[in-house]
Amino acid sequence: MDVTLKIRRYNPEVSEDVRWEEHTVSMQPTDKVLDALHKVKWEIDGSLTFRRSCAHGVCGSDAMRINGRNRLACKTLVKDVNPDQPVSIEPIKGLPVLKDLVVDMEPFFDAYRSMLPFLVTTGNEPTRERLQSQQDRDRFDDTTKCILCAACTTSCPVYWTDGQYFGPQAIVGAHRFIFDSRDEGTDQRLEILNDKEGVWRCRTTFNCTEACPRGIEVTKAIQEVKRALIFRR
């Protein structure tokens, strides 16, 4: 079948103008949108720029806006994006576009880093593993699935207008440790998220939950952090 991709192109080295380019490629319905992009890049226009690494939905490099929704190009099949019409492909919103589909991820990673996304403990290191019951492990299982693709954060309308907001992904990253029984940095993280630009900025729009390619219940995680702020401190 023939699929038309309508791709948003931007190259500041040539022009500050944004243009939409259409390419028609022949694909199988079960091919991925990423395959179609590859076909364009490898066979039609080598200057098309996008990120991808594993191409199998694990690394989280190729989040983009496909037909107006944030998805991983490598997890989206051509037949699922209404291929009878031109399929629009844009970079994710809310982060500075560097070129074509590539955005500057630094503000996103900065927000994640400020959550202390590592195990915080006090006292001497134990001589063996820090054991945890299956039940305690299950408590934060959902938020361990995050691959930092930024699909959630860049689908959040609050993040679009307020670059200071930590965004859903950072809260998911914090949630993963806040509810980890082995971690002792909960108070610090809750303190950071109690900030003016923390969890209270969330309007429960649920865009993040819909966008997450890993099926993480992002909005629920944010609400759980709010609850922890109210009842745990």
Next chain:
Amino acid sequence: MATPQVLAPRTPRKARSNFEQNSWLFMRFSGVLLVVLVLGHLFINLMRGEGIHAIDFAFVAGKWTNPFWQTWDLMMLWLAELHGVNGLRTIINDYAERDTTRFWLKSLLYLSAVFVLVLGTLVIFTFDPCLDPASTLDVCQK
């Protein structure tokens, strides 16, 4: 000798502010209270007895001679105003992109809130249906 343990965090913390948390909680609690207050208000004024035809200066004045209704209306005024202002505040925070726009919109908002609250409170406690000496209302014919 054992290595001395330094407890985290080592950087001085800035003064803790729970303002956003409190305003979030306020929205929930005032919302629940307002459902009762507003529906009760509508029922008493519009449905009970003669309903809407009973409402005039005298009806309002009669209600406000009773401290119960004074308190009811005062709570409704303050909760509704603050609930609405807080909602608008978050909307301005969400959508005003420039700091100066945000500052002026919020200043305007807070000013209007103070005006409504002061005026409303004043009226609830000082309402006099017979302020006009030529009033023809029954309550003023003495």
